Amino acid sequence: MYKSQAYLYRLDWAKPKRTATPAQREAIAKALLARRTCRVCGEVKPYYIPRRYGECLDCHEGSPS
Ligand SMILES: [Zn+2]
Numbered sequence: 001m002y003k004s005q006a007y008l009y010r011l012d013w014a015k016p017k018r019t020a021t022p023a024q025r026e027a028i029a030k031a032l033l034a035r036r037t038c039r040v041c042g043e044v045k046p047y048y049i050p051r052r053y054g055e056c057l058d059c060h061e062g063s064p065s
Contacts, residue, residue, distance in 0.1 A: 020028065035048045038056035045056050053060045 037044050040055040040059040
């Protein structure tokens with residue numbers, strides 16, 4: 001009994017986890033969405049918000065600095 005359980009555990013442990021779980025995919029999607037969301041105008045852009053600006057390019061170009 002104990003032996004078979006250990007064997008099953010080892011098989012499961014050795015299984016490569018190449019596919020993300022739905023929860024992982026959701027977390028990744030949220031993280032990517034957050035990176036594309038401008039903090040100033042709140043719009044979701046098709047590109048990542050530049051970290052040095054902290055705002056989308058539209059907001060950056062519109063600001064006097
Ligand atoms: Zn913006």
